[in-house]
Amino acid sequence: MSRMTWTRWGLAVAIATTTGSGAIAADHLDAPTVKTDPTSDITDLYSWNDAGRVVFVLNVSPLATTTSKFSDKVQYVIHTESKGAYGAAGTPLDIICTFAVDQKISCWVGNKDYVTGDASGTAGLSSTSGGVKVFAGLRDDPFFFNLDGFKATVSAVEGAAASLMFDAAGCPKLDAATSAALVKALSTDPNSTPPGAGAKDFFATKNVLAIVLSIDTKLLNGGGPILASWASTNKGS
Numbered sequence: 165m166s167r168m169t170w171t172r173w174g175l176a177v178a179i180a181t182t183t184g185s186g187a188i189a190a191d192h193l194d195a196p197t198v199k200t201d202p203t204s205d206i207t208d209l210y211s212w213n214d215a216g217r218v219v220f221v222l223n224v225s226p227l228a229t230t231t232s233k234f235s236d237k238v239q240y241v242i243h244t245e246s247k248g249a250y251g252a253a254g255t256p257l258d259i260i261c262t263f264a265v266d267q268k269i270s271c272w273v274g275n276k277d278y279v280t281g282d283a284s285g286t287a288g289l290s291s292t293s294g295g296v297k298v299f300a301g302l303r304d305d306p307f308f309f310n311l312d313g314f315k316a317t318v319s320a321v322e323g324a325a326a327s328l329m330f331d332a333a334g335c336p337k338l339d340a341a342t343s344a345a346l347v348k349a350l351s352t353d354p355n356s357t358p359p360g361a362g363a364k365d366f367f368a369t370k371n372v373l374a375i376v377l378s379i380d381t382k383l384l385n386g387g388g389p390i391l392a393s394w395a396s397t398n399k400g401s
Contacts (some may be wrong), residue, residue, distance in 0.1 A: 202226060203235035204397040207372055208307055209242070211393055218379050220259070221306075222395050223372040228302055232373055234263040239398040240375055248388030255387025261298070261375055269300050269375075276383045288376070295380040303374040310350065311366035317349040 202225040210221040220242050225232050234240070240261045247254035261271040269289070270280040279291035279298055288299035321336075328336045338346070353364040384391060 201235070201399070202228070203233070203373070204238050204399055206395055206397060207305065209393070209395040210306075211391075213381075214378065216381050218381055218384055218391065220375075220377045220379070220393065222375045222377075223303075223305070224375075224397065225373040226305070226370070228371045228373050230302060232302065232371075233267060234269075234300065234373055234375075235399070236263050236265045237399055238262075241396050241398060242377070243394050243396065244384055245392045246385045246387035247390050247392070250390060252388070254390075254392065257384060257386070259377065259379070261300075261377075263300075267300075269298060271296065271298050271377065273379060273383050277379075288378075295383050297378040299374070299376040301374065302371050305367040305370045305372045307367050308363075308365045309367055310353070310363035312355050313350050313352055313363055316354040317346055320346065320349060 205224055205226060207223045207226050208221070209223075210219075212219055222240060222242060224234075224240070242259040243256065244259065245254035245256045257274040257276075259271065259273050261269055263269055267284065268281055269283045270278070272278050273296055277291050277293055277295045279289055279296045281289050283289040283298045283300040285299075288297050290297045324342075328338075330336055348360075351363050352359075353361045356364070
C-alpha cells in the first residue's frame, strides 16, 4: 500500500491520496495479506514544513501494543520527488529506513545523509550533520474515524440500494433530506445514550508504530520547490 502527499516549501500544505484510487486519508486493517503482517501495513503518511525542515510521519502496524516491534525484514521507504512546477519532471530521492532485531534504526536520505542507532527516546536521534532527525516507536493513532457512524451509514445505503437512481457518472441521486440524513449518520454516534451524540473516534485508544523524520529542506529540494512524497513497505520473499 502507499500514501502520497504534496508539500510546497514555505507552505503548510499536505494532500493525502492513494495511488490508483480516489483521495483518502488513512488505511487501516485492509487486505487479508497485509493483515498477516501488521509491521508492513501502512496506516498513514503525514508531512509538513517546519522552519526550514520537512517532517514526515510514517505510521504502520494498526492496533499496535507495547510489545509490537518494527520488522527487521522490512524496508520502510518514503519516496520523494522534487520539481520546479506541478506537472514538470522531477528529481527522485528515497528515504529508506530499516531496523535491526534490537530495534536500532538506520535511515538513508538518498546518498546525502545517514543516521543510525536507538531512536526510541523522546528526543529521537540526530545524524552527525544534524540534517536528519528520527524517532521510532509506539504512538497514539492520530487518525479520527467514526466507525459506528460509518457502519450505520453503510447499512442505510445498502437498505435503500434497490430504489436508488443513478446519474450518468454512476453516482446515486439523493434528495436534500436523504443527503442530510446520511451526513448526520456519519457525524454522530448511533450507540450513544441518548442517541445522536457527537461522532465517536474508534482510534482514540488505539496505537501505531511511528517513524518520525525531520529533514533539512536542502537535502530534499534538489529538483525544485515542490515536493511529492509517498510511502511503501518492501519485504523480500
